[in-house]
Amino acid sequence: MNRFWKGIILPLFNTIKPEVIVEVGSFKGENTKNILSSYCSIYDAKLISIDPNPHKDFDLEYFNNEFGDNFKFFNSMSLDVLPNLIDYNAILIDGDHNWYTVFNELKTIEKNFNQDSFPFIILHDVSWPYARRDLYYDPDVIPMEFRHPYMKLAMFPGVEKLGKIGLNENLNNAIHENTPKNGVLTAIEDFIEDTSLDLAFYSINVFYGLGIICQNTEKNRRMILELFYESDMAGVLENIYLKDRFNKENVIKNNKSKIKSLNNSYDNLNNDFSILLDINKDLKSQLNDLEKNIDNLENNRDELENKVSELNSSLNSQNSLVKNLNKRIAEKDKDLAGLNDV
Structure with missing residues (x-):
């Protein structure tokens, strides 16, 4: 999600001015630092980060010392923390990329907000490879009835079968894709269909995909589509492609x-x-x-x-x-x- 910071996420925050932001999945803390240093410090906003197993490079002491009351960290599962968070304006979800976790994260958010107070939800990995295929960082925390058969094998674009060549061969990837209740995008679509709130979902298919769920208003639609257009992700991809090609x-x-x-x-x-x-x-x-x-x-x-x-x-x-x-x-x-x- 760090790649979307300058082009989409920061411009969105500068527009909607969230006072409290929740981050699900901190990893190394790159985006955590972006949010705190480039937004929260400027607007005196607060960031609540949730991660049961952050990367070893995640420097919690630095964040606490540097940002003080503007930062709070929960070393817990998102589904254990989110029910107790009822006052935030935006939430970034980039945690466990499977249907059960994402669907229930969205349902938990729905329970704590109404139509008028519903926050902006920014989700990563809404495109290949985890749009229609589950990933389990810890399979044991996923109930058996929602856990697909999985293996530690790689995923290759356009190929359903797992193999030895491709992406994330060291992670627990579902053996099959495009099945019911399987994948991040499937969870989002099932949530949108299930909710009684009037919500809209927008996505951009680069860097494994970024999606935004928000109140279904013309103002939000125009704002998000303009952000997607002005972010020039095609230009960013072309720049990355050229650098990669020359290298x-x-x-x-x-x-x-x-x-x-x-x-x-x-x-x-x-x-x-x-x-x-x-x-x-x-x-x-x-x-x-x-x-x-x-x-x-x-x-x-x-x-x-x-x-x-x-x-x-x-x-x-x-x-x-x-x-x-x-x-x-x-x-x-x-x-x-x-x-x-x-």
Whole structure:
């Protein structure tokens, strides 16, 4: 909703001069700061913010210190707080984007106001993806009979089925869309049809959609249509588109340069790889030669071991002959000694 601040919401506030504003869904506090610094501080108006689980960047201490009595925060569910709020002129609803929550927020507002005092209601996410599909930040707080089957998968424009590519893949999105009591816009339409008050609904289909519910008067109709026209959302979208396009073109240009450099590196690596293949081929050839030499050496070793074995056997035979000769010599020497005695 922060994107609509300068073009639609602030001009609307400057026109209707709300003394008390309610904000349902603070998130990081960007729009909270806009309302307090650019409107409440100037007109001494009050802002009541409601969020059961604000983003970690939501600086409550800063808002309390900076804006004092002009700011009040409820760390609670909107359906628990809204029944007790009966005196405000405008309310921004950007909380839990499902039929049950939005429909009952609107019915609670209806109970506390009559036709003449009915506040301006500004709602976000009245277009794709949550116009006809529920989102559950905390599924357990939604009664079973109003809770559609859901999964943590992404949504893609023009595709009903959830998938892996698209928006908000980490959130609890209803599996089906365009079914009864499903989605923010469906809740608004059901409320307008159900209420006994004479109310009108206007919407603009950009940045996930902004809608305004107010008393059905010609004055309000002219004012809101002029705001939508003068906000030049088409120009804002064109500016965003061009920035995105130029950034993408620059990224593509840089990536092309990187791709060219990578291709050159790839070619160099291919050349180096070819050289390594040749070296590997030579090494394999040398290895084969070495293996043959090893085989030959092993064969030579076996032959040498056989020869050594034969020589050892011959040496043992010769040693035996020498031993016998020495024995015979000893016997002859004994015989000779006997003859000498004779």
